[in-house]
Amino acid sequence: MLLAIDTSAGTSVAVVDGATGIAVERSVDDTMRHAEVIGALVRDCLEQAGVRPADLDGVVAGMGPGPFTGLRVGIAAARVFALARGIPLLPVVSSAAVAFEHYAAVAPNAAGNGAGRLLVVTDARRRELYWSLFDAPGESGIPTLVDGPGLATPADVPHAGEGTQRIDAARVSGVALGRLAERMRAAGADFPADHALYLRSPDVTPAAGPKRVTA
Amino acid sequence: MSPRFRRATGADLDSIMAIERTTFTTDAWSAATMAGELDSPHTYYLVVEDDSRPDAVVAYAGLFAPRGAAEADIQTIAVVESARGTGLGRALMRDLIAEAARRGATELFLEVRADNPAAQGLYRSLDFEQIATRPRYYQPDGVDAFVMRRALPPEAESGPDTGTAADTADAAPRDPLVLGIETSCDETGVGIVRGTALLANVISSSMDEHARYGGVVPEVAARAHLEAIEPTIRAALAEADVSLADIDAVAVTSGPGLAGALMVGVGAAKALALALDRPLYAVNHLVGHVGADLLRADGTEGAELELPTIALLVSGGHTSLLLVRDLVSDVELLGETIDDAAGEAFDKVARVLGLPYPGGPEIDRAAAEGDPRAIRFPRGLTQPKDMAKHRYNFSFSGVKTAVARWVEARQDAGEPVPVADVAASFRESVVDVLTAKAVAACIDHGIPRLLLGGGVVANARLRQLAEDRCRSAGIALRVPALSLCTDNGAMIAALGAQLIRAGHAPSGLDFGADSTLPVTDIQVA
Numbered sequence: 001m002l003l004a005i006d007t008s009a010g011t012s013v014a015v016v017d018g019a020t021g022i023a024v025e026r027s028v029d030d031t032m033r034h035a036e037v038i039g040a041l042v043r044d045c046l047e048q049a050g051v052r053p054a055d056l057d058g059v060v061a062g063m064g065p066g067p068f069t070g071l072r073v074g075i076a077a078a079r080v081f082a083l084a085r086g087i088p089l090l091p092v093v094s095s096a097a098v099a100f101e102h103y104a105a106v107a108p109n110a111a112g113n114g115a116g117r118l119l120v121v122t123d124a125r126r127r128e129l130y131w132s133l134f135d136a137p138g139e140s141g142i143p144t145l146v147d148g149p150g151l152a153t154p155a156d157v158p159h160a161g162e163g164t165q166r167i168d169a170a171r172v173s174g175v176a177l178g179r180l181a182e183r184m185r186a187a188g189a190d191f192p193a194d195h196a197l198y199l200r201s202p203d204v205t206p207a208a209g210p211k212r213v214t215a
Numbered sequence: 216m217s218p219r220f221r222r223a224t225g226a227d228l229d230s231i232m233a234i235e236r237t238t239f240t241t242d243a244w245s246a247a248t249m250a251g252e253l254d255s256p257h258t259y260y261l262v263v264e265d266d267s268r269p270d271a272v273v274a275y276a277g278l279f280a281p282r283g284a285a286e287a288d289i290q291t292i293a294v295v296e297s298a299r300g301t302g303l304g305r306a307l308m309r310d311l312i313a314e315a316a317r318r319g320a321t322e323l324f325l326e327v328r329a330d331n332p333a334a335q336g337l338y339r340s341l342d343f344e345q346i347a348t349r350p351r352y353y354q355p356d357g358v359d360a361f362v363m364r365r366a367l368p369p370e371a372e373s374g375p376d377t378g379t380a381a382d383t384a385d386a387a388p389r390d391p392l393v394l395g396i397e398t399s400c401d402e403t404g405v406g407i408v409r410g411t412a413l414l415a416n417v418i419s420s421s422m423d424e425h426a427r428y429g430g431v432v433p434e435v436a437a438r439a440h441l442e443a444i445e446p447t448i449r450a451a452l453a454e455a456d457v458s459l460a461d462i463d464a465v466a467v468t469s470g471p472g473l474a475g476a477l478m479v480g481v482g483a484a485k486a487l488a489l490a491l492d493r494p495l496y497a498v499n500h501l502v503g504h505v506g507a508d509l510l511r512a513d514g515t516e517g518a519e520l521e522l523p524t525i526a527l528l529v530s531g532g533h534t535s536l537l538l539v540r541d542l543v544s545d546v547e548l549l550g551e552t553i554d555d556a557a558g559e560a561f562d563k564v565a566r567v568l569g570l571p572y573p574g575g576p577e578i579d580r581a582a583a584e585g586d587p588r589a590i591r592f593p594r595g596l597t598q599p600k601d602m603a604k605h606r607y608n609f610s611f612s613g614v615k616t617a618v619a620r621w622v623e624a625r626q627d628a629g630e631p632v633p634v635a636d637v638a639a640s641f642r643e644s645v646v647d648v649l650t651a652k653a654v655a656a657c658i659d660h661g662i663p664r665l666l667l668g669g670g671v672v673a674n675a676r677l678r679q680l681a682e683d684r685c686r687s688a689g690i691a692l693r694v695p696a697l698s699l700c701t702d703n704g705a706m707i708a709a710l711g712a713q714l715i716r717a718g719h720a721p722s723g724l725d726f727g728a729d730s731t732l733p734v735t736d737i738q739v740a
Contacts, residue, residue: 035478039485039495039724046489047297053490068434069475072441076479077486079445084459084490196441202434206427210566213619214627 002058004178007034007074008066008094013041014174015049024049025175034073060181062094064197065130065149090181091194095120095132098169099143101176117164140187151199220720223260230272238293257281273298276307280318287320302494313718316367329359391463395708398480399472399500401436403443405451406705411517413510414455416705419443426572437475466711469497469739470732477728494721496711497739504668507706512696527653530669531558536607543717548734550607560611578638585639592644666693672700
């Protein structure tokens, strides 16, 4: 049973358990209140699912890409929750949860593949976008990240056309993130590194020396 | 939600009975019995309200403690199912325990169903011991009752030797073990205290990463917090030689500070409290600096603060003068900087002089060889015209600019800059204003006590001048160990421990990071 936390867009928290079918999600789409809402969302999810912290056996962290101030709140919470319970942290690329949800929703066609390539695009603020390109999943249901995640101005997002479907996602589902992590764990897939995907350097330049105060 | 604790009144009867009937399905009290309990002068009933829920009252608890009686009883306690696991029961129990002690009881009793191990565990963690069994006490279920008892300390706040009195009492209650998290600027601090005993104080600083920028870069600091928070918690647990399961409560800085940095600590602390099912206290960073004086760096039992006191907090982010009448309930801001913090001025002047970051220690070092009277730099907000409005406020922007002008004039004239003299003269200007205003605040308010805090306390000249001026004015000066003056989690834990000791309810889960949290908000609900 997994607790999943994503703050790459709004805040989404879920408790999922494939064995029992538990899939409870609590989300707040506001992109400016991650620190305020994260505690109540975790508490409400656990309560709604009738689950105690001790019942969990992993914590899934949405690692972004996402605007950094909010992104950190969820990753910090997931890391410390996992530490406190002594259970593993399972890092997952947030846009992969969007792709997972998409492919899970489309019925496979006669050719056997649910869909073609998918470009997941999310808001990076400052008039830029995050993008990630996925291939349709096979049996495992795990979408394959084939390019990205990257950062681009709206005009420069790559892979336009190419028979690729594009989703501009405003939210990342905790349940999708959790279910994807369950699939990855069951399939023995590699989880990405436990690094926040900021895709931007801090906005500073090294000091050039003191500025003159006299003309 | 943010639960509010208050005394119950007759108007709460219906809400209480609704919970009573759903919680104690087979043996609920009658409404008449409950009404009598609420009305009695010998009882003390509390309710917890949560406005975000349809039925506002989510918990209640009652104590029977006639004033002057040696024995008191916990009568009942109930939390609606949907609000369990959030520490409300524990907080209610703590409040009733404190009230029983205030009413002069020396022993507190309760009965608990033998088939309710969760409640028994809560009571044991609150130092109740099982002393007897009443067979088939609960009817019609025929379930045994365990009788539990705990000793109560003599009424709290009885002076400086409270600690020893409690320690020697039989079955003395131990203060809770509190873990504090501080991430308001560039130090990730995690501390662990029990009461006023310091068990761990681990600090991971991102200062080196800021050096090439010449000052703290908020985004760099926040990224460093995210990477440091988990290892720093681990290190603090190792230093205190305790496990997370031993932690009784979590405290965290809610503000003031850098918003993005604070949020990392807030997110981590909420997760920790929920994962461990422990109460969470969101506290004020500046008041935490005052609380640092409760602790001793060597880990021995600290002492109560001598109050009231004036506190001068000086760091890279703050320059504040406080009047502290009570650490957990009455802190007043007398004044603060209206532009740069003192530490920031040190950093900027260091750059002008070609000295590295952080500037404080560099200026201190350079000044050691210099003449503090060589150049008379301005003293901000000390002119008579300023003193009316800014008696306790500070300004360091002017002196910083004055130093830069002075240095540029020398450079433009092709003359060498006497770095030692400039450093010593600048330092003297800053330290003169800081100590003069702090001592004035003590004298104006008739408070012969001054407490220093914040990283700039590392400045040798500040400590020396404060000592000299306090001695002349008959003011007792307190300076915590430097490891407790810089930003740290132990001071946050110490403040949390005092809030618990004073019976304050935990914070809810809805607080955020407040970069401008006023000092009067000691705890954030």
